[in-house]
Amino acid sequence: PCETPCTGGVYRIYANEKAMAGYRTGRFPNGSIVADELLERRASGASAVDGPRRGVGVMVKDGRTYRDTGGWGFEIFGDADTATLDANGKASCYGCHKSRADRDMIFSEAPAAASK
Numbered sequence: 001p002c003e004t005p006c007t008g009g010v011y012r013i014y015a016n017e018k019a020m021a022g023y024r025t026g027r028f029p030n031g032s033i034v035a036d037e038l039l040e041r042r043a044s045g046a047s048a049v050d051g052p053r054r055g056v057g058v059m060v061k062d063g064r065t066y067r068d069t070g071g072w073g074f075e076i077f078g079d080a081d082t083a084t085l086d087a088n089g090k091a092s093c094y095g096c097h098k099s100r101a102d103r104d105m106i107f108s109e110a111p112a113a114a115s116k
Contacts, residue, residue, distance in 0.1 A: 008041070009040050009051075010040075012039070013108045018030075018061075019033055020100070022058070030062050033060050036085075038055050039052065059097075060072065061104075070098060072097065
């Protein structure tokens with residue numbers, strides 16, 4: 001179900017304070033916001049560099065508003081910073097993320113230094 005822009009490339013993950021608490025405990029409180037910026041990966045000699053942005057995925061935790069999708073709202077913003085997901089796309093996000101129910105549907109993990 002997951003296709004571009006979900007896979008491949010370089011991710012930068014951003015989280016508000018509530019989401020950071022969720023990274024520490026494994027349970028994200030209402031009001032948590034996690035955004036992932038997906039960049040293309042470009043070869044540069046023997047290493048790689050960030051390429052153009054492919055999209056920004058955003059998850060917002062609100063158990064009342066998004067109860068049908070495990071308490072999370074999903075959206076993807078494309079090149080023009082315009083929301084791109086329709087109802088089927090949001091259902092697809094949920095379909096993939098529910099496989100991580102043990103981590104409140106979050107795939108990313110905070111680095112050890114950020115967890116303290």
